[in-house]
Amino acid sequence: MHPVSLCNVGKVYRLGAVEVPALSDITLDIRRGVFTVISGPSGSGKTTLLNLIGCIDTPDQGEIRVAGRAVQSMPDDELSDFRARHIGFIFQSFNLIPVLSAYENIEYPLHLAKVGAAERRRRVQALLEAVGLESRRNNLPAQLSGGQRQRVAIARALATAPGLVLADEPTANLDSQTGAEIIALMRRMQREQDVSFVFSSHDPQVHAEADDVIFIRDGRIVGVELKREVAREVVREGALEVQGERS
């Protein structure tokens, strides 16, 4: 079972009478336990695609399955609970809760997932150490640097040990060195926690870090790059279907 599979997914934005096709005919499977980058120029539909995968937006066509569940048919409350358990989000602007400390921000999703107090403490502590912010645990987001904030955000996204973590241009607001550190951290965490990471970027540099790269342009998949040994496995299984490939 793939953490994410999309079948003929399309999304159209309507601005008055004008229809903007943001995504067309997307069919793809994200492989389990890999680091997938969605790459494309600005306006190509990366954010739209991640929103659909993250179950915070709905497609106009096609079917989306996350963790094996057909998410489109879920009622809103059920979908909220589903996100709380299965999906972690990392945002470009960090989106930490400004009134909560680093510790509390990481702890928040555990509350949503109704994890007990002792377990919460254990997990937050471990994550703080893993992202190297043990000494900043009581700082509010405003008292942290951009890189530190994104570290907190990464820890927060991983707190409930979700099967899938989505990051929409997580390094866009950071300088290149910090960005590289963040990518490295995400890469390390992805390996350690064995989660499927999907993240968007138009920075060709980060492709090097990825297992899989999906290239999109004008809302269509224009290419797929499967790397390392996992690639063979997937190709053999025929799991990753790519349509509209123009390479």
Added chain:
Amino acid sequence: MNTWFLAWRNLLRNRRRSLTTLLAMVIGLVAILIFGGYRSNILYGTQTGFVQQTGHLQIQRKGYFLDGGDNPTAYGIAGYEGLLARLRQDPQLAPMLVIATPTLQLGGIAGNFSGGVSRSVMATGLIPEDRNRMLEWNDYGVISYAQPLPLVGAPGDAVLVGMGVARKLKLCALLESADCVPVGQPAAGEGAGVPDDVAALSALEGSARATSAENRIEMLAATARGAPNVASLNVIKASNMGIKALDDVYMAMHLAQAQRLIYGTATPQVTAILIQLRHTEQIPAARQRLAELLAESGQEGLEVLDFDTLNPTYRQTNEFMDSMFGFIALLIGVIVLFTIGNTMSTAVVERTAEIGTLRAMGLRRSGIRRLFLCEALQLGLIGAAIGVLTALAVAYAINHSGWSWTPPGYAYAYLILVRVGEDLPLLAGSVTGIIAVTLLSAWWPARRAARWVIVDALRHA
């Protein structure tokens, strides 16, 4: 780190806005509580006054209250003593009873005939010990203006009158007024001496007392048989009755004296039995028991009236105060509603991206709603707490300031007092009201926040 905690942090984040919102609530609540306390003081004050004077319930002959007026003979209650004994001994009624006492109301003409002056009066025959006991009723702890009747222990012919009566009858010794022209120096144009016919009647009644004493007056009334009767009375005190209309006609005398005047040697009757209960809330229970007792006693044609009916001004004051209070409360409620609504709307707009983030992380719509309602509720609770404390402090200041005013138609000034701390229903009602208004005003912003489309909200980051 539940919703309550997150809401609290958010309130602290916007300290200034939270404080201005609180200030609006506190001012509103203080205004409501102070006016409510003022209303409460007037209502409990008037209620206490009426209960002291008329009791909670009165047993009267049917129609007496509306039509009886000063015609006691047509509406007398015969055998009232048996009835009284029955009431006082009833195991159900007795524990509720402070006192049950008979009274005889009569109209007549009081004259200081030596001074050539007379006026009609409304006299009450009463048992002074019982009445003084009634005047002690103060279930709500208000300031009581009641003065005990000095009739206790006074001779049988002693009477009390209102200042107005004393003035008209030129009982200058009882007045401290310099412009009173005493009897014996009649004002120009007024005749002197007791008219012959009245003097004759007085003699018939067998009054041997001298009429030259300065405070001695004659009271002329119609007996039960329709004949005129006169009593020679000794005015021992003139008091200010508060309300001028009453002050000008008031007279009180021993019940026996009143009965002698109306019934002569026949079996005496009374016009009403006054019943004072320990607590006003006991009226329905007492009424019900009274109805049963009246039926058992075989007394026919009697009815039981409560103080509310006996004193229409009480109900009118009540209604007036209620409408004023309602208007002020509504006005303040609307202001608070919009103030908090505005605060919450601003908060919702400011935190759009945060709402999107929380929703993406899996907080349900209801969770967002709860978050903002929680903030409003916390504001409401803090505002209510500060408001109540401030109102109590303001009330204390007012109550110790010695301000007073003379209500229209009253003959003396009342202290301006507010009953805030003593009026639990007022406190509870206002606090509940302000919290309800707070939640109501946060409802729409909270709902709007909960309905944000997640991706749209996230774009605000």
